[in-house]
Amino acid sequence: MDTALSLGPTPAERLNRARADLRMGLPVVLSDSCLAVAVETLSPARLAALRKLGPLVLVLTARRAETLKARIYDTDLARIRVPRDAELDWLQALADPADDLAMPMKGPLSAERGGDATLARAAIALTKSAHLLPAAILAPLPSPPTEGLTALDANDALREIAAETVLAPVAAARVPMRAAEKGRLHIFRPDDGGEEHYAIEIGSPARDKPVLARLHSACFTGDVLGSLKCDCGPQLDAALTQMGHEGTGILLYLNQEGRGIGLANKMRAYSLQDQGFDTVEANHRLGFEDDERDFRIGAALLKKLGFHAVRLLTNNPAKVRMLEANGIKVVERVPLRVGLSRHNAAYLATKAEKSGHIL
Numbered sequence: 001m002d003t004a005l006s007l008g009p010t011p012a013e014r015l016n017r018a019r020a021d022l023r024m025g026l027p028v029v030l031s032d033s034c035l036a037v038a039v040e041t042l043s044p045a046r047l048a049a050l051r052k053l054g055p056l057v058l059v060l061t062a063r064r065a066e067t068l069k070a071r072i073y074d075t076d077l078a079r080i081r082v083p084r085d086a087e088l089d090w091l092q093a094l095a096d097p098a099d100d101l102a103m104p105m106k107g108p109l110s111a112e113r114g115g116d117a118t119l120a121r122a123a124i125a126l127t128k129s130a131h132l133l134p135a136a137i138l139a140p141l142p143s144p145p146t147e148g149l150t151a152l153d154a155n156d157a158l159r160e161i162a163a164e165t166v167l168a169p170v171a172a173a174r175v176p177m178r179a180a181e182k183g184r185l186h187i188f189r190p191d192d193g194g195e196e197h198y199a200i201e202i203g204s205p206a207r208d209k210p211v212l213a214r215l216h217s218a219c220f221t222g223d224v225l226g227s228l229k230c231d232c233g234p235q236l237d238a239a240l241t242q243m244g245h246e247g248t249g250i251l252l253y254l255n256q257e258g259r260g261i262g263l264a265n266k267m268r269a270y271s272l273q274d275q276g277f278d279t280v281e282a283n284h285r286l287g288f289e290d291d292e293r294d295f296r297i298g299a300a301l302l303k304k305l306g307f308h309a310v311r312l313l314t315n316n317p318a319k320v321r322m323l324e325a326n327g328i329k330v331v332e333r334v335p336l337r338v339g340l341s342r343h344n345a346a347y348l349a350t351k352a353e354k355s356g357h358i359l
Ligand SMILES: Nc1nc2c(ncn2[C@@H]2O[C@H](COP(=O)(O)OP(=O)(O)OP(=O)(O)O)[C@@H](O)[C@H]2O)c(=O)[nH]1
Pocket: 215, 216, 217, 218, 219, 220, 230, 231, 232, 235, 256, 257, 258, 259, 260, 261, 266, 269, 270, 279, 283, 313, 314, 315, 316, 319, 336, 351, 357
């Protein structure tokens, strides 16, 4: 194999660099034909520099475009022409729904129609995967191209983002817990520079029998702060306690904060909920789907740990379906009804009505 080639970044590594660049506010080069930058981290100086390159296009998801009443010609996204005199504040107000109610008039918005939307689609996928607001600016590529920018092929990026994450065990050690003294924490690291995920093994569950299992999505507010806005903290405690009582179990702690949108975006969603929107509407107004989690990770981790059948602690039938679809037999759904409070009653009711959760 050519040494120079094998030392250079793979598409997955480029993707990881691109995420970091977008979070810093740096543009990335897509398919050698345009620059893409995240609206959330764009600085006035970079906007001025991008403007000099030619006409700019603002890419929003169809979810966000619906709220803004922009025309959606590409099913999943809208490409808005950026007027020559558009200010950064205006772009950021289109990306961020925080002030939608206070300042509803943002249009008229003129959307591009026809042509290939792959570059726009890749830009949106990149901002989501960087846990930024899903909104990007596309600019023509400067000539000569700017050196030092991360370049990636749009189709490669889309493929990498959609691909199943490959996780490798990194370290494991004994962690006795209040709920279960015989605990062991395993750390798994993805090959794409993404978030690490954890497995907490209670006792020594047999690999050839269904194991009591929980797929818990990270919730900093619920798990750590004891927030009453959701039921995550009590669910985590109850799951570990039940595993402790039974003597065996496996709890996957998946770092998919905010149903996969990241903590900053979840706080944006909370702030919209304070304006009267429910949890699903808040995600949509931000430009996200209700649930952006990749449930394949849970199934892959279970298999890696040697489990093929589970008794799953959950109220979410989508988790059951996704595990089954990914090769894990769910012999039983074990309900996990704890932590109801006056602060989360409406939230849990919305999840039952709109997301099919079983109350
Ligand atoms: N985007 C968003 N995420 C939230 C909100 N409230 C909680 N979360 C996240 O939701 C995830 C928990 O998932 P849930 O939908 O509560 O429950 P579930 O894990 O799908 O289903 P169960 O197995 O029954 O608990 C965690 O990642 C939380 O951070 C919210 O209002 N908006």
